[in-house]
Amino acid sequence: MPNLASSRFKLPRLSQDLQRRLLRGVRTQQGHAVLRYRRVYILPTRNGLMFAGLLAVLWVGAINYNNSLAFILAFLLGAVAMVSILHTFRNLIGLKVSAATPEPVFAGDEARFPILLESRGSRARTAIGLQYQGEMQGITDVPATHAQRLELRMPAPQRGWLSAERFALFTIYPLGLFKAWSWVDLDARCVVYPAPEQGAVPAPPGGAAAERGTQRGRGAEDFDGLRAYRTGDPPRHIAWRSVARGLPPQTKTFTGEASSRLWLEWRNVEALPRERALSRLCRWIVDAEAEGRPYGLRLPGIELAPAQGPAHYHRCLRSLALFAL
Amino acid sequence: MSRPRLDPLLPTTTLAAMLLTLAAIAVPHALRLPFWISLLALACGGWRYLRAVRGESLPPTWLRVLLTVTVVGGIYAHYDTLLGLEAGTALLVSMTALKLLEMRARRDTHVVLYLGFLLIGMQFLFSQTLPNLIYLIVSVWAMLMLLISAHRATGHGKPWQYARLSGALVLQAIPVAAVLFLLFPRVSGPLWRMPDEGHAQTGLSDTMSPGSVSQLSQSDAVAFRVEFDGDIPPPSQRYWRALVLTHYDGYTWSRMTPRTPPPQLDHVPVEHAYDILLEPHGQQWLPALEMATRAGNEIGLTALYELRSRNPLDERLNYRLRSSPHYRLQAELPPNLRQAYLMLPDASAKQAKELAQKWRADSNDPRDILRRARDYFVQREFVYTLSPPRLPRDPVDQFLFETQRGFCEHYAGAFAVLMRAAGVPARVVTGYQGGELNPIGEYLIVRQSDAHAWVEIWMDGEGWLRIDPTAWVSPNRIEQGLASALPAGEPIPFLARPDSGLLKALELRWDALNNGWNRWVLGYNPSLQRSVLSRLGLDNLFYTALALAASIALIVLTLTLILLLQGRRRGFDPLAAAYERFCRKLARAGLERRHHEGPADFARRVVAARPDLAEPVRAITKLYIDARYGAATPSDAPRKLRRLITTFRP
Known part of the structure; x- marks a missing residue:
């Protein structure tokens, strides 16, 4: 992370609520918003205050020695600081902010909201930083008529929907004397899957077959035939030999698959507290997906037929994430 | 650690x-x-x-x-x-x-x-x-x-970009700085004083001994500049009086100012009004054209009728004076003062004293004594030179009777001694004589090489009269300046020479520029600011502050408009235009891109709906995304994209 002094810049300590009321932010509508001048705030940085001190020293010196050139220097630097406000301000306003859909994460991980900064005019934007809760999370230059990506990283403590919180887009360019920033509220939310239960976990009922299967080793299952490769097929079932021969990828199927089909059911974990139950199911899904076994999920009111692959995997986890919210 | x-x-x-x-x-x-x-x-x-x-x-x-x-x-x-x-x-x-x-x-x-x-x-x-x-x-x-x-966050910028931006900042700041310089209220300094101020500046000193003025005359440095309201007085009247030296110790003349109020000056009401811009010399004397009649409040007047500043001059000073060439200074001299102006050390100038007493024995009239003295200088072979022999023993006697070669301080010193010995109150005056007219800007430049020393003698009823013994020996010094007065081969400062051609002309032009700079920029002190502001009608602090705020607001507003409009004027973006056309074509085919849809999402939807278009849509979208969001845009990307889109028929 670049060690810019400004990253330590703290706003007055107001309660979040009061801040929200006083300091209007930019709310993205349908995923994007433009930073308008009314929403852009500007204050001197610590370096800016130091610079003011320097000007005061020069000015007092100029008075003391009645030195016209020292006056000119002090006034010129003061004027430069004044003009730099405009440049800093201009660096930020008119910037288009769009939110893209974030990748789901497991609870306890960090959610990453992709943020696209787009300079619409013919001007390049320089050193635009993203600050969340006083911490600088990224900084980038946006060339004219181009877009650049930054990420808002937020802890995702629990499963369910995680809405992006207010963050600031800021810049201290060009002189570092002033910091312009705008609060941005993204209308984006991230799905947070339950955290998979850690440690040794009892196998799911019917999972014994799976266990047997894995104990016996991969090759022991009865080979059934080949079918066309579908996205998400586990790599170890791909007929690599035919791929190597330049044929279109094919996936081996096994007779054992039907019998090792796994149902992960709510009633198996009902006895646990709800969140732990979801955690357990989550772990089972993660394990089954890793093993490449088809698995189905039954939750009250939801039934996902056994299958496998990323789409199915995420559908299951999403059901868990949003279960009974 | x-x-x-x-x-x-x-x-x-x-x-x-x-x-x-x-x-x-x-x-x-x-x-x-x-x-x-x-x-x-x-x-x-x-x-x-x-x-x-x-x-x-x-x-x-x-x-x-x-x-x-x-x-x-x-x-x-x-x-x-x-x-x-x-x-x-x-x-x-x-x-x-x-x-x-x-x-x-x-x-x-x-x-x-x-x-x-x-x-x-x-x-x-x-x-x-x-x-x-x-x-x-x-x-x-x-x-x-x-x-x-x-x-720069990434450090990828190019130096010329910084140079340009920095230049833009300075240029945009200059109008604001100019307004601040003009209007920001000035306070009179100094707030404190440092121990070693007023160092190494050239100029007349408080004393005069043989060699001190001739040494100063080697310098081309500007002593002061003068702008007259009307006509500039002729060279013979350009005596710039600075210091009056009253005390002689046998070698050195020095100042001893009586603590009495300044003497009475009567003058005819023909006056020169002028501004002097004096270079700092670290002392308090202020030159004035003989004889100053009126001065500003900040300027003190001594009992010797010298102008003095309150503090040593560490910066340039601009002051305004009036002078009259026809005056009578101190018509009455009290006996104790008269006595002081006759004092001479016993041990020195014995021969000179004898000579003066002989003159006095012939006639008691100061006018006669003066005539005798002049004849003495004119008739003998006195030489005016910048490099006189050293006079270590008794400068007056050695000069008058042995070497007879000297610079103005020798003549002035010796003459003053003769006068005192003859019973005529006398004192040495140092200052500058002459000055060069700069035709560009019509002002006089007085340089250190114009430094001069002369004598004032006192006559009953007439007061102090200026007598310049150098003029008897070398009239050209007074009429035409130092260079014409010195014999050939003497080391004359370059700029004191009368005709140095092109260089001299350039130097005069440069001096005129400097004069403006000194007068209006460096000399822009609280009092000049007050007079400038009152001429602008801003005669109190409130109006000044208002004008300051208003002008800065105006400049900043103008800048803001320019800067922001510059940003708005969108550069034509060929990529966006091409992609826009692609979207329009699809929209006509019933597939409209939604607001929140990025190009990739849109393409996915289009392909799902119209698998037959999959290939061109994917190609176009990939090209567009790579060119737009990729690290480097190939210069032919827009052209390629346009070609693909032109042939695209949904």
């Missing part, structure tokens, strides 16, 4: 640019500072750079502290103080150099750059000539460039 690591974000190129800029800023200081300080600064810079290039860590704290203590001790040993301009500069330069050794991260560069701005300002305490304005602007531009490059 853990050694501080170097910040990878202070690239060596930025560091090198910074070190070079600081070095360039410090050059004028280095010429004044003791050699070892410049050496130290260079060593610190070089060391810091080598460390950065080799990726080594910075010297440990104890070493830096040791260095700092040693350097401060060295400066104290050299100057006997840590205060004052010279020692202060030495401290600032060495502290900046030492700060380089603990400059790790970008935020430390701020401190160093701010110290650099102070170094720029410090330079002006030593010199405020016109070229220093160029030094100011160029160094501020270079320093801002460094500040800007320190704030």
